[in-house]
Amino acid sequence: MSKDTPPSSISRRDFVRTGATAGLGATALAVAKDPVAAESQQQAWDMTADVVIAGAGVSGLSAAVEARDRGASVIIVEQNSDCGGHGIVSGGRVNLGGGTSRQRRQGVEDSADAVFEYWIRPDDLESRFTDRDLTRVFADLSAETFEWMVANGVRFEDEVAGEDSRNGRTLQWPVYEELITSEPTRRGSGLVRALEKSARAKGAQILLQHSMAELVQDPGSKRVLGLVATTQGRRVRIRATGGVILATGGHTSNVQFRRMFDPRLTEEYQVAGEPYSKQTADGEIAAMKLGAAVWGTASQSMEAGNWISKTAHIGCQWGYSSLHWQPDSPIFDKIRASGLTNVNWQNCILVKQTGVRFHNEMDGGHDFFAACFAWSGDPNKLNGGGPIWAIFDADAVARQEWDPRPPNVDPDGWFFSADTLSELAGRIRNPYQTLRMQGSTLQQTVSRYNSFVDSGTDGDFGKPTPQYKIQRPPFYAAWSTPILHDTLCGLRVDTRCRVIDLQGQAIAGLYCCGEAMGGFPQHGLGRCSLFGRVAARSAAASA
Amino acid sequence: MVVTRHTPSLRTHAGLPAEMEAGATASVEVRLTCADGCDLRGAVIELTTPQGEHGTCEVGWVEDPREGAQGANARFVVTAPASTGEAEWTVRFPTQSVSGVPHEEHALVLESTVVPHATSMAIWDVPSPLQGTEFAVRVGVKCATCCVLAGQVVQVLDEAGVVVGEGRLGAAPLAGTDALYETLVALRAPERPGMGSRRVICVPGDLALPHHGSSGTFTFRSLPPPEHTVTVRIVPEGTEASMADIEVRLGDYRAHTDLNGVARVGVPRGSHELSAWRVDIEPISSRLDVSGDAAVEVVAVPRRVVDEDAERWG
Numbered sequence: 001m002s003k004d005t006p007p008s009s010i011s012r013r014d015f016v017r018t019g020a021t022a023g024l025g026a027t028a029l030a031v032a033k034d035p036v037a038a039e040s041q042q043q044a045w046d047m048t049a050d051v052v053i054a055g056a057g058v059s060g061l062s063a064a065v066e067a068r069d070r071g072a073s074v075i076i077v078e079q080n081s082d083c084g085g086h087g088i089v090s091g092g093r094v095n096l097g098g099g100t101s102r103q104r105r106q107g108v109e110d111s112a113d114a115v116f117e118y119w120i121r122p123d124d125l126e127s128r129f130t131d132r133d134l135t136r137v138f139a140d141l142s143a144e145t146f147e148w149m150v151a152n153g154v155r156f157e158d159e160v161a162g163e164d165s166r167n168g169r170t171l172q173w174p175v176y177e178e179l180i181t182s183e184p185t186r187r188g189s190g191l192v193r194a195l196e197k198s199a200r201a202k203g204a205q206i207l208l209q210h211s212m213a214e215l216v217q218d219p220g221s222k223r224v225l226g227l228v229a230t231t232q233g234r235r236v237r238i239r240a241t242g243g244v245i246l247a248t249g250g251h252t253s254n255v256q257f258r259r260m261f262d263p264r265l266t267e268e269y270q271v272a273g274e275p276y277s278k279q280t281a282d283g284e285i286a287a288m289k290l291g292a293a294v295w296g297t298a299s300q301s302m303e304a305g306n307w308i309s310k311t312a313h314i315g316c317q318w319g320y321s322s323l324h325w326q327p328d329s330p331i332f333d334k335i336r337a338s339g340l341t342n343v344n345w346q347n348c349i350l351v352k353q354t355g356v357r358f359h360n361e362m363d364g365g366h367d368f369f370a371a372c373f374a375w376s377g378d379p380n381k382l383n384g385g386g387p388i389w390a391i392f393d394a395d396a397v398a399r400q401e402w403d404p405r406p407p408n409v410d411p412d413g414w415f416f417s418a419d420t421l422s423e424l425a426g427r428i429r430n431p432y433q434t435l436r437m438q439g440s441t442l443q444q445t446v447s448r449y450n451s452f453v454d455s456g457t458d459g460d461f462g463k464p465t466p467q468y469k470i471q472r473p474p475f476y477a478a479w480s481t482p483i484l485h486d487t488l489c490g491l492r493v494d495t496r497c498r499v500i501d502l503q504g505q506a507i508a509g510l511y512c513c514g515e516a517m518g519g520f521p522q523h524g525l526g527r528c529s530l531f532g533r534v535a536a537r538s539a540a541a542s543a
Numbered sequence: 544m545v546v547t548r549h550t551p552s553l554r555t556h557a558g559l560p561a562e563m564e565a566g567a568t569a570s571v572e573v574r575l576t577c578a579d580g581c582d583l584r585g586a587v588i589e590l591t592t593p594q595g596e597h598g599t600c601e602v603g604w605v606e607d608p609r610e611g612a613q614g615a616n617a618r619f620v621v622t623a624p625a626s627t628g629e630a631e632w633t634v635r636f637p638t639q640s641v642s643g644v645p646h647e648e649h650a651l652v653l654e655s656t657v658v659p660h661a662t663s664m665a666i667w668d669v670p671s672p673l674q675g676t677e678f679a680v681r682v683g684v685k686c687a688t689c690c691v692l693a694g695q696v697v698q699v700l701d702e703a704g705v706v707v708g709e710g711r712l713g714a715a716p717l718a719g720t721d722a723l724y725e726t727l728v729a730l731r732a733p734e735r736p737g738m739g740s741r742r743v744i745c746v747p748g749d750l751a752l753p754h755h756g757s758s759g760t761f762t763f764r765s766l767p768p769p770e771h772t773v774t775v776r777i778v779p780e781g782t783e784a785s786m787a788d789i790e791v792r793l794g795d796y797r798a799h800t801d802l803n804g805v806a807r808v809g810v811p812r813g814s815h816e817l818s819a820w821r822v823d824i825e826p827i828s829s830r831l832d833v834s835g836d837a838a839v840e841v842v843a844v845p846r847r848v849v850d851e852d853a854e855r856w857g
Contacts, residue, residue: 091852184850312849322852342822342846393667394719401822419685419723422663422757439663443759451762454671454738456794456816465816467792471667471761473683473720524852 045226045239049075049205050543051536052227052240053247054212054283057085058188058525059514060247061195062532063539065152067242068202072540075238076204077229079211079282084192085249086273086515089180091322092187093524094149094156097170098142102156110170115139119522125304131296131519137495138520138530145530146172153194157187171524181329184322191525210236215244215286215510224290224509242543243509245535246499248283250487250515252307257281259383261300261489264373266384268432272309272320272485275334279487283516287491290510291501295492295518303366306523307486310364313339314348314390315404315415315478320485327407337410340402340478346467347396349449350480352376353386353435355425355442357449360463372482378434387432390480391424391446394472404476414479421446424475432481446470488521497535509542511535549579549644551636553588553651556616559632563623563655564688565752571653573634575602575615577646583615586641590619593630623657625752630657659753661687665723666743666761671795672732674765679729684712684745684757689722692747699728700742707731707741732765739763766795769809773831774838777804777819782845784823789843791819793831817841 051067053060056078064074082088097103098115116139121127127135150156155175174190200206210229216237217224226239251257253274258265258281271279284294300307311319316339318325325335345361352358359371376386397404409415413431418424422439450469452458458466491499491512498506513531520527557572575583586602600617621632635650665683672678682697692712699708710726717723733739739762746756773793777786777800786804790797793815798806810833817839819827824843831839 091850093852184848322850344820344822344826346820346826399820399822419683419717419720420663420665423685423687443663447760447762450669451738451740454762454764454795465818467818467820469669471665471669473665473667473717473723475665 044237046236047075048226048239048241049073050240050242051075051245051539052077052238052243053245054227055085055247055249055514055516056080056083056196056206056208057247057249057277057514057528058087058191058195059516059528059532059535060085060245061192061199062529063245063247063513063536064199064204064206065195065202066148066533066536067540068199068204070537070540072242072536072543074199074204076199076206077210077212077227077238078206078208080277081209083196083206083208084189085277086279087188087525087528088192089186089273089276089323090188090525091184092174092176092189092191093526094146094172094174094191094529095170095522095524095526096142096146096149096172096530098139100143100146100170100172101150102146102172103143103170108170110143112139112142115142119520125302126299126521126523129296129298129302130521133495134493134519134531137534138522138527141530141534142526145526145533148533149191149194149529152198154191155194179328179330181324181326181332183324183326186323188525191529195529207231207236212248212282212286215290217290222290222508224507227286240509240539242541243511243539245497245532245539246283246287246491246510246512246516247514247532247535248280248516249277250279250490251281251284252484252487253278254281254285257284258484260294261297263383264385265484266381268384268387268481269308270318270481270483272318272323272483274318276331279515281516283512284491287499287507287510287512290507291503292499292507292510293492293502293504294489295500296489296521297518298489299518299521300487300489302488303370305486305488305521307488308369308482308484310368311339311480311483312343313341314343314480315340315409315476317410317414317479318483319480320483332407336412337406337414338408340400340404340408342400343390344400347400348390348392348478348480349446349470351389351391351437351442351445353378353389353428353433353437355437356445357460360458360461362463369482376435381434386434387430387479388481389428389437389477391421391442391470392476392478393470394474396468396470397476399468409478416477417474419473419475421470421475424477428477430479486521486523487515490516490518493517493519493531493535495534496538497531498538511539547645548638548647549577549581551583551586551646551649552576552578553634553636553649555651555653559621559653559655561655562658563630564660565623565625565627565657566660567623567688568620569623569655571619571621571632571634573617573619573651575617575636577641579644581641581644581646583641583646586615586636586639586646588617589633589635589637590621591633591635592621593624593632621653623655627657627659627753630655659755660690661755662692662745662747662757663687664743664745664757664759666759669761669763671764671766673768674732674736675734676732677729678732678763679727680741680761681725681727682710682743682745682759683717683720683723683725684747685721685723686747686754690750690752690754692722692724692750695724695745695747695750697726697728697743697745699730700744702740704742712745732763736765736767739765764795767811769796770811771809771833771836773808773810773815773833773836775800775806775808775817775819776838776840777806777827777843778840779804780842780844782824782843784845786843789819789821789824791817793817793833819843822846
């Protein structure tokens with residue numbers, strides 16, 4: 001069980017508010033003794049709410065709904081022009097179980113204890129490094145959060161997925177709500193839009209295109225009083241009487257930040273979910289300026305989990321397997337290309353920016369990623385592995401039934417073609433290509449690979465029975481550099497989602513949830529919503 | 544009365560590349576200034592090419608926001624000579640009066656190395672020939688600046704450097720390419736089975752402009768003749784798709800399925816890896832020991848779409 005005080009218990013702030021109900025005089029007395037009120041009187045605020053939330057993704061919207069349910073006024077600032085964050089462009093996977101009504105109806109036995117034990121397994125890398133205090137909270141609130149989602153209008157597919165849909169493995173998919181891209185349907189939109197609708201209906205105020213610029217902390221008490229947001233060049237100071245909740249998403253788009261956990265993750269690695277929204281680490285950075293600790297970093301650097309993927313769609317900037325952008329996407333002008341998909345890696349070789357092969361193309365595990373990250377030979381770029389290019393020929397195009405033209409490919413730096421391999425190498429230009437690929441090198445690489453096709457054995461990297469030569473013009477080079485995805489560590493929080501500093505003390509008035517929070521590195525949106533609710537309960541109780 | 548001449552100065556603003564391919568053109572821009580601050584617009588600048596030809600250009604005016612400055616300038620387009628080696632262009636401000644003020648001569652020499660055109664090669668349609676039989680490969684050669692290479696000779700050399708095949712590039716570029724001229728070169732497989740390697744060279748000659756040669760290598764595996772026929776039937780499971788025209792491989796021996804999903808592959812006795820793949824089905828792979836004519840059925844299932852969001856449970 002949690003060793004912290006449960007959020008439902010009466011806090012000091014509840015006591016003050018209870019006292020204030022006695023009458024006006026009592027209220028004035030309470031305000032005078034209330035450090036938040038006293039400190040805030042020294043500040044000039046443009047807006048005030050009990051709970052101020054940075055980020056209108058799944059965790060922020062969940063926090064907003066929960067806070068409103070508890071009577072707190074809510075303002076959300078969202079830097080994007082629409083709600084949703086990464087959640088709206090996600091597959092919508094919701095790992096919540098522990099004995100939901102749906103599980104019971106389908107005869108699936110599950111319990112909070114089973115969920116807990118599943119997510120702390122020592123024999124599994126993804127659960128080995130979890131913070132067990134947070135895992136216990138997740139387990140205890142898992143079923144309840146599922147019912148809460150349903151009560152707030154989230155519709156789920158009528159299935160409980162998974163080969164063994166219990167013991168914490170339960171996965172449930174929301175019903176798709178709106179077009180993000182038609183294939184595959186992005187079910188995260190169903191979760192986001194339902195929560196947004198509920199939050200708005202309950203009175204949460206959502207300020208779009210408002211970026212959190214900084215947190216405002218009282219210099220004396222160190223309590224977080226609110227935040228400053230910027231919009232159209234204007235600064236807006238927003239007071240939070242109960243607390244600020246950081247629901248800003250993760251950090252994978254921030255190269256400097258992500259390299260704290262793995263120096264190899266240099267700038268060439270793109271991020272799934274971009275360019276709809278970026279995982280900029282602004283919540284983490286703002287809190288760290290106040291002394292917040294980062295937590296659960298082993299989860300970010302472990303060689304497991306969904307923090308990186310082999311590209312499934314090549315020749316475009318963003319090739320995450322489960323996010324195949326189609327021209328019908330309302331943001332396709334930013335995406336620019338869908339990519340060539342259904343890749344059978346027997347049809348391609350993968351080369352570094354120098355034009356040399358480096359690994360068995362059929363592999364997609366962490367040995368493959370490590371080989372991608374290995375030094376490319378650029379003396380001026382020792383970290384990161386540089387771009388990875390898939391090289392193939394006209395025969396491969398025919399076998400794959402590809403059409404290597406826009407909008408399937410992006411010739412503006414992510415896809416190239418030429419009549420000969422030597423010319424192809426010379427044409428490759430990309431913002432992350434730090435070396436010129438030499439035509440002779442690529443030609444030698446392909447000749448050697450073709451000899452492996454003849455011999456039936458890959459003498460360099462053990463690709464199982466290389467099947468097809470790369471020989472018929474024209475030849476192609478398609479961006480195939482691994483793509484980053486999940487943020488699996490973040491700010492340290494306690495079981496009430498209070499942000500904890502390096503001395504192990506809570507930073508008063510500051511809460512965190514979602515991908516900005518460390519300690520529970522689950523892939524998907526279940527944890528985002530659940531801990532958003534926990535943060536909201538705590539902040540609302542302090543208002 | 545002593546006439547004082549002003550001293551102009553020429554400098555390169557956008558110069559020549561260090562190397563130019565023969566016959567290639569490049570833009571040059573020079574800036575002209577007078578130490579006494581004269582406006583030199585309307586002056587004449589001469590250009591002398593490496594071949595000794597002369598041309599003139601009138602000085603104009605440019606405002607360059609990058610430099611935050613104004614100045615007189617002249618732009619030329621120069622063409623590299625057909626012969627390779629060091630080449631010099633002389634830009635000269637001849638003695639002349641500008642706005643009634645006499646100016647001295649000044650000259651600037653621009654240098655570049657003229658190099659042959661680069662060419663590159665592709666070799667394709669390389670089969671796995673039966674031992675001791677005729678086979679052919681296609682060779683294409685491309686000039687980096689898309690010169691016509693029709694009629695150029697391509698030679699194929701064996702491991703000992705002996706020419707074993709020859710062809711002439713065709714009259715028109717291969718369809719679907721920018722300027723890849725191709726030819727078919729007939730060859731003969733070694734009498735013994737095994738891996739072979741050949742080198743292909745093309746040294747273009749008799750062209751208006753000089754070209755570098757290009758080369759490539761290809762490998763092949765000469766095979767023993769088939770002894771038996773393996774009839775492979777691909778049976779669809781969970782799909783209504785036709786199983787026609789799927790390439791079935793037994794090691795290096797190949798055939799395509801007919802409308803009934805049947806392929807007949809001739810193979811020698813021994814153990815062979817049976818494989819087949821098409822974009823809409825999962826790869827098929829199994830090991831087959833062949834000691835006589837045989838018939839096998841393999842199941843083709845629809846391609847599995849990987850959704851990583853759904854795949855990961857932990």
